[in-house]
Amino acid sequence: xxxxxxxxxxxxxxxxxxxxxxxxxxxxxxxxxxxxxxxxxxxxxxxxxxxxxxxxxxxxxxxxxxxxxxxxxxxxxxxxxxxxxxxxxxxxxxxxxxxxxxxxxxxxxxxxxxxxxxxxxxxxxxxxxxxxxxxxxxxxxxxxxxxxxxxxxxxxxxxx
Amino acid sequence: xxxxxxxxxxxxxxxxxxxxxxxxxxxxxxxxxxxxxxxxxxxxxxxxxxxxxxxxxxxxxxxxxxxxxxxxxxxxxxxxxxxxxxxxxxxxxxxxxxxxxxxxxxxxxxxxxxxxxxxxxxxxxxxxxxxxxxxxxxxxxxxxxxxxxxxxxxxxxxxxxxxxxxxxxxxxxxxxxxxxxxxxxxxxxxxxxxxxxxxxxxxxxxxxxxxxxxxxxxxxxxxxxxxxxxxxxxxxxxxxxxxxxxxxxxxxxxxxxxxxxxxxxxxxxxxxxxxxxxxxxxxxxxxxxxxxxxxxxx
Numbered sequence: 001x002x003x004x005x006x007x008x009x010x011x012x013x014x015x016x017x018x019x020x021x022x023x024x025x026x027x028x029x030x031x032x033x034x035x036x037x038x039x040x041x042x043x044x045x046x047x048x049x050x051x052x053x054x055x056x057x058x059x060x061x062x063x064x065x066x067x068x069x070x071x072x073x074x075x076x077x078x079x080x081x082x083x084x085x086x087x088x089x090x091x092x093x094x095x096x097x098x099x100x101x102x103x104x105x106x107x108x109x110x111x112x113x114x115x116x117x118x119x120x121x122x123x124x125x126x127x128x129x130x131x132x133x134x135x136x137x138x139x140x141x142x143x144x145x146x147x148x149x150x151x152x153x154x155x156x157x158x159x160x
Numbered sequence: 161x162x163x164x165x166x167x168x169x170x171x172x173x174x175x176x177x178x179x180x181x182x183x184x185x186x187x188x189x190x191x192x193x194x195x196x197x198x199x200x201x202x203x204x205x206x207x208x209x210x211x212x213x214x215x216x217x218x219x220x221x222x223x224x225x226x227x228x229x230x231x232x233x234x235x236x237x238x239x240x241x242x243x244x245x246x247x248x249x250x251x252x253x254x255x256x257x258x259x260x261x262x263x264x265x266x267x268x269x270x271x272x273x274x275x276x277x278x279x280x281x282x283x284x285x286x287x288x289x290x291x292x293x294x295x296x297x298x299x300x301x302x303x304x305x306x307x308x309x310x311x312x313x314x315x316x317x318x319x320x321x322x323x324x325x326x327x328x329x330x331x332x333x334x335x336x337x338x339x340x341x342x343x344x345x346x347x348x349x350x351x352x353x354x355x356x357x358x359x360x361x362x363x364x365x366x367x368x369x370x371x372x373x374x375x376x377x378x379x380x381x382x383x384x385x386x387x388x389x390x391x392x393x394x395x396x397x398x399x400x401x402x403x404x405x406x407x408x409x410x411x412x413x414x415x416x417x418x419x420x421x422x423x424x425x426x427x428x429x430x431x432x433x434x435x436x437x438x439x440x441x442x443x444x445x446x447x448x449x450x451x452x453x454x455x456x457x458x
Contacts, residue, residue: 018168041198054268064168129350130263
């Protein structure tokens with residue numbers, strides 16, 4: 001199956017197999033290894049990407065149905081100031097240790113802040129409930145996302 | 161044995177989909193696709209050669225009339241919970257189930273048809289729709305047929321669907337009067353499948369006694385089970401802590417499936433705690449129900 005994929009603003013033409021997941025296509029065929037692969041059946045969140053703006057587990061998405069979708073991976077940080085703001089906040093708050101879960105959590109946070117500019121800690125917990133971190137204990141991650149949300153909201157208000 | 165399908169097909173019409181299902185010997189329907197790779201890892205798909213993706217059939221509408229709520233099979237959990245009709249107290253078990261459904265990554269992909277037809281007795285949606293007495297509309301080469309979801313499941317992974325049939329929608333009849341429903345799921349973590357789930361529908365008479373109660377429990381057997389003896393004990397009485405506690409032991413026999421996360425005794429204990437909470441919540445909603453219905457469609 002030949003597909004045209006729109007990933008983080010770039011267009012790729014790629015040949016996929018019927019059983020391929022979006023995760024495999026991103027990592028193996030396109031070399032976009034910022035999206036991680038761990039459990040590979042929807043149990044950890046490290047493979048989270050945005051599909052038409054919504055966070056999904058890329059390991060669960062059949063690649064053949066992604067032809068007309070807009071996909072955002074962590075590689076978007078080069079062109080996305082909001083993702084860079086979340087990233088900076090993670091570094092500043094010490095919310096990264098091994099870093100394996102970080103791309104997935106940052107994208108889940110981006111989707112959350114996109115829908116809720118001032119999320120409460122409970123709303124953040126719910127928004128990233130599908131992303132497991134085995135290092136930090138989550139407190140610093142929650143703080144980082146809340147701080148980033150405040151900055152992003154300020155950025156948006158200044159823009160308009 | 162490797163999962164090596166040769167084809168991934170996108171039928172554009174229901175007729176095409178049925179034709180493909182009839183012609184292909186080793187095919188599998190893909191709706192949301194969320195269970196596909198888990199089944200693959202458990203070596204359950206090694207005989208599958210054709211994947212039939214329903215995402216282009218346009219079965220993603222929700223229709224609300226005065227009589228019923230129709231949910232087409234490709235409607236995602238996210239879309240359903242946004243629809244105003246599920247906020248009626250009779251349907252509120254759907255909101256309980258989906259509003260805080262975790263993880264959001266699955267809520268955005270999983271479909272109602274997929275959750276019902278995959279026939280996994282731990283999933284939440286079959287339990288909710290069983291308590292609401294949903295009817296399923298199935299379509300095959302000989303046309304449509306309708307079956308109650310309560311008669312749809314035969315065993316683990318086994319439904320009443322024939323090989324060349326697919327489910328096109330679930331229909332929940334609207335019930336006027338003092339009706340309410342509630343749902344609760346018990347999970348080990350936010351990304352796990354539930355250990356147990358309970359959904360209840362309650363209809364009350366004007367004197368607050370119970371006119372009808374339906375209690376369905378998932379995760380306790382190979383199919384979603386009805387707490388029939390428990391319902392019989394509540395029928396006609398005023399539902400409160402005492403009347404519920406008097407009947408809870410009737411549920412013990414339903415539990416026959418244990419796992420390494422939960423043994424039988426543990427499941428029975430959790431089931432009783434959740435059932436009490438869910439039936440009380442459904443009753444409270446029924447007591448305060450003033451039905452307002454409007455036609456809508458998305």
